[in-house]
Amino acid sequence: MSTEVTDATFEETVLKSDKPVLVDFWAPWCGPCRMVSPIVDQIAEENTEKLNVVKVNTDENLETASKYGITSIPALYVFKDGEVAKTIIGARPKPALEDELSDFI
Numbered sequence: 001m002s003t004e005v006t007d008a009t010f011e012e013t014v015l016k017s018d019k020p021v022l023v024d025f026w027a028p029w030c031g032p033c034r035m036v037s038p039i040v041d042q043i044a045e046e047n048t049e050k051l052n053v054v055k056v057n058t059d060e061n062l063e064t065a066s067k068y069g070i071t072s073i074p075a076l077y078v079f080k081d082g083e084v085a086k087t088i089i090g091a092r093p094k095p096a097l098e099d100e101l102s103d104f105i
Contacts, residue, residue, distance in 0.1 A: 002044045002053040007063040013054060015082040020104045021052040025068075025075040027059045032091035033074040039094045040076070047105040078104055 002024065005013050014021045024040045026033035037055075044053035058065040058073060068077065068084070078086035078101065088100050098105065 002041055002055050005054040005056050005061075005064075007061045010056070010061070010064045013052075014079050017052055017079070019050065019052055020078055020080045020085065021054060022101065022104070023077045023079060024053070024055045025058050025065060025070045025073055025077065026055060027057060027073055029059075030073050036074045036076075036091040036097075039092075039097060042094065043097060043101065043105065050105050051101075080104070 003013070005023070014023060022040070022043070024033075024037070026037065040053060040055070044051070047053075056064055058070055072089050074089075074091055076086075076088040076097070077084050086100070086103070088097070092100070
């Protein structure tokens with residue numbers, strides 16, 4: 001299961017993680033975000049040993065969304081060693097997402 005992360009917890013949870021972290025930037029009003037959310041949850045459950053998965057509500061965490069230039073959602077960012085290692089913009093079916101994340105899962 002993925003964890004909600006806020007501006008206050010982003011650095012500790014994501015940037016200081018000892019394994020890669022998939023961050024799902026989303027908002028409640030975003031239809032494609034709601035479509036991709038269960039897929040992200042499945043990937044989280046199937047890859048708990050290799051990848052942490054968190055969600056950031058861009059409406060409630062403007063500082064983090066702004067820092068990473070989030071202008072289109074859903075935006076999936078993989079952070080590794082505190083840096084953005086992969087960016088996936090827009091909803092995708094599960095096989096496509098798994099293919100995009102193959103370096104991390």
